[in-house]
Amino acid sequence: MDPSTWLYPLAGGALIGLAAAMMMFLHGKIAGISGIFGTLITGEAGAGDRDWRLAFVGGLLVGGLVWFAVDPGQFALTVDRSYGAVVAAGLLVGFGTRMGNGCTSGHGVCGLTRMSRRSAVATATFMGTGALAVFLVNRLFGGVI
Amino acid sequence: MRLLSHFAAGVIFALGLAISGMTRPDKVIGFLDFTGAWDPSLMFVMAGAIAVNVALFYPTIRRARPVFAPKFGIPSRSDIDLRLVGGAALFGAGWGLGGYCPGPGLASASTLAPKGLTFVVAMIAGMSLFKFAQQASMGRAARKAQGAVQRLGA
Numbered sequence: 001m002d003p004s005t006w007l008y009p010l011a012g013g014a015l016i017g018l019a020a021a022m023m024m025f026l027h028g029k030i031a032g033i034s035g036i037f038g039t040l041i042t043g044e045a046g047a048g049d050r051d052w053r054l055a056f057v058g059g060l061l062v063g064g065l066v067w068f069a070v071d072p073g074q075f076a077l078t079v080d081r082s083y084g085a086v087v088a089a090g091l092l093v094g095f096g097t098r099m100g101n102g103c104t105s106g107h108g109v110c111g112l113t114r115m116s117r118r119s120a121v122a123t124a125t126f127m128g129t130g131a132l133a134v135f136l137v138n139r140l141f142g143g144v145i
Numbered sequence: 146m147r148l149l150s151h152f153a154a155g156v157i158f159a160l161g162l163a164i165s166g167m168t169r170p171d172k173v174i175g176f177l178d179f180t181g182a183w184d185p186s187l188m189f190v191m192a193g194a195i196a197v198n199v200a201l202f203y204p205t206i207r208r209a210r211p212v213f214a215p216k217f218g219i220p221s222r223s224d225i226d227l228r229l230v231g232g233a234a235l236f237g238a239g240w241g242l243g244g245y246c247p248g249p250g251l252a253s254a255s256t257l258a259p260k261g262l263t264f265v266v267a268m269i270a271g272m273s274l275f276k277f278a279q280q281a282s283m284g285r286a287a288r289k290a291q292g293a294v295q296r297l298g299a
Contacts, residue, residue: 004166009186012165013193019158020194021201026150028211028218031158033248034272041269042276055148057251059155064252066156067163074163075256078171079244083263089243090250090264092235094271097247100232104167104246105158107233108191113198117223125230126237127177133241134177145242 020109027052032106033060034097042098080144100126147213159252165190168253170244177241239271 020031039045040053068075081089097103100122102111107126111119137145166172166186175184206217240246245253245264253261 005184005186006189009165009189010193012161012163012167013190013195014197015157015161015164016190017161017194017197018201019154019161020198021205022150022154022157024202024211024217025205025208026154026212026214027147028214028216030218030220031154033158033246033251037247037251038272042273044276051148052151055151056155056158059152059157060159060248060251061155061255062152063156063159064163064168064255067160067252068256071163072256074166075168075253075258075261076171077258077260078169079174081170081243081260083260086243086260086263087267089239089245090267091271091274092239092242093245093247093250093264094239094268094273095275096232096234096236096239096271098232098272098275100229100234100236102233103236103248104240105248109194109198112191113195113202114219116220118220118225118229121225122229122233125233126240129234129237130177130241131179133238134174135180137242138178138181 016105016109017113020105020113023056030106030110032102032110034103035101035106038094038098082145085145096126150213158248159255161194162249162252165193167246168249173244173246173249174241 023029023031036053037057040050040057045053064075093103100107102119102122104126107116107119107122112123137143162168167190172184172186175182176187178184205211206219210216236246243264245261247268250261250264250268254265
């Protein structure tokens, strides 16, 4: 198997797990990106609860930029998606993660680690509807939407 | 130190997302394409993340408290409600449609890629939309309760 299929995913995954464990060890917090970012951006986080969210999101942006300088291919958008599709995807992801209280990080990585029933159901659900969306886009639209 | 460590966790998280390929929508969509040319990458991302997190999470929560906080904030709910399942279903549909979840979307937007930025702006709109929908429904519930109280009073 090509290293990009298992070695990089495994190594990157380990870093994600390390970052999540750091958040719990140092701050007692779940590393859920939609919650950290969402409550910051909508103003739901109180005044004393914003600085660390801003620091974490700043780190996400800087980390992305650092790896973009090292290997821009890891950010390549090779799938055919129109701006309309990207906007619809963003709206669904934003609305859905706030409604369901989490995304791939909070429910997937952190929730499954602590064997949360809610997170297991959420993860199975978003994987299921994600697979359905991909199936429909690939079969009905030939992968171009 | 406290804020710096939050920043560092964010940097490490984003490096993990980028190295693993989560910032490549083709990889995510390939993983979700169970009936086509399936790409198992994301399974390895989850395996790596959960293995490291499990190894560190359980010894961590046996400690008296986190380094910079008075206590561990671990969710205690276990009820499955429509809001959880419906929200996850909508999120998954968007994830499969665009190939970005929130973290990789933010990390990609940092490169100023036009579609990455577009995704994040739309995601912020979606998050705000949910907040307004929630406030509106809470307002309706409050008015309803108030009406019921008034009827009882009369």
